[in-house]
Amino acid sequence: MSDTVETSELLAFTRTVEARSLSRAAAELRVPRATLGRRLARLEERLGARLLRRTTRSLALTEVGEVFYRQACIALQAVRVAEQSVRTTDDLVRGDLRIAVPPNLSPGFHGMVGDFAMRYPALRVQVHTSNQHVDILQGGYDIALRASSQIQPGLIARTLLRDPLIAVAAPAYIAAHGRPGTCRDLQNHRCLLGFARGELPDTHWPLASGGRLRVDGAFFSNDIVLLCNAALRGNGIALLPRSLVSPHLESGRLEHVLADAIGAEMQIALVYAERAFLPPQVRAFIDAVAAWAEHELSSNRSTSPRAPPNTATKPKKAARVPASGRKGSDT
Structure with a gap:
């Protein structure tokens, strides 16, 4: 043996x-x-x-x-890539595709994934949903969809959309606790915080001028929809994507606070390992998600005339994440 x-x-x-x-x-x-x-x-x-x-x-x-x-x-991922590198006799997309995505994605994304699986019946699609940032290399994943102001460096990525993170609070909360005028005022306010990389409670918020501000949390969740609902109920001030809170800002149920002081740009990007040969199924999924993102962006622009300009970029080409990582840069 x-x-x-x-x-x-x-x-x-x-x-x-x-x-x-x-x-x-x-x-x-x-x-x-x-x-x-x-x-x-x-x-x-x-x-x-x-x-x-x-x-x-x-x-x-x-x-x-x-x-x-x-x-x-x-090791198994390396074997899969090696097999795909010699399967060039036809254009059939086959094999396995392991995808990691965050929860609470739009029905449009779910429909796109379903259509993609039907388009390639010889492909085994595995979709893993988690609030935690999985390790693509060690977890054996082919590709991941990330929504973050900072995306893990050292990977190849394709930015699909950009969405500003803004601080918001309900009028009832502001009436009861006052409107913060400076970042220092946040020490006297209830902050609703998420989890860094989906794992540990946040302790800082980004400053619009760069850098970070330490904040104390009164409520924590790795579910941004739950944080939004908590803000709507007057539980405190939350830092959330503009696309999520825009309807509530327009209706007056939430107000933008510390607009010139607190904020960053969240990027929605596809990230995948750098390889000399990109498997056909990964390339096909990248193209499918990019087309969906462009359609989603067009729909948002047509239905949300008050959306700020230049908050998204059309996906054109992949970019290498620098070793230091940069807020607001292509990832």
């Missing part, structure tokens, strides 16, 4: 971890459960380490298994 780990064993392991079930993983791989079990046992034997703790009711990674899982995903 060779000491080299086989691709089938890596696939059995990673699919079992993701499915959290031997039976589901076996069904997805279309092999008998016993065959999957033998591949996992053979993998652990080759490595001389226990990767999974299995009982009749649970399945969990060991500490060594967690490390090996991340590396196995990278």
Whole structure:
């Protein structure tokens, strides 16, 4: 028996971890459960380490298994790219496409993804939804849709839309607590904060002139719709995308505060790993999302005449994220 780990064993392991079930993983791989079990046992034997703790009711990674899982995903992604690099005999888009997106996307985006999957029936599309910023490389993802004022550096990205982040509060809150006149006044106000990268509570807001201001939060959520609802109810001041709060600003249910002092530009961008060869399915998805974004932008302009100019750019070409990362730059 060779000491080299086989691709089938890596696939059995990673699919079992993701499915959290031997039976589901076996069904997805279309092999008998016993065959999957033998591949996992053979993998652990080759490595001389226990990767999974299995009982009749649970399945969990060991500490060594967690490390090996991340590396196995990278290895399998490299295999997929290698296979795609030689499949040039036809224009058929096939294989796997793993996508990471934030929640609460528009119905138009959902429809676009559904149409995309129907357009390429030979493609296996996996869409992972999370408020957390997944690690594209270690998580084995092909591409991610990010909405952030700062996007992880070191990746190739395509900016689709730009949306200013502005501070807003309900008239009832302003009547009860006063309108902040300076950034220092925020020390006496209730701030409604999000989570940095979807993981840790925010502690700072961006300054319009550059830099950041430390703020104390009274309410935290990684769901911007929940933060918007909290602001509408008069719970405090929130920093939110203009596109989300524009209807409430126009109706008077929210007011823009500290307009000249607090704010930044949130970018909605597709990010993916730099590769010498971009898999056809990734290129096809980039084109589909870019077309959707352009249509979405046109619709917003036609239905929102008060929207500020130059808050979005047409997607034309990818740009490299500089090592330092820049607010408001193409990512």
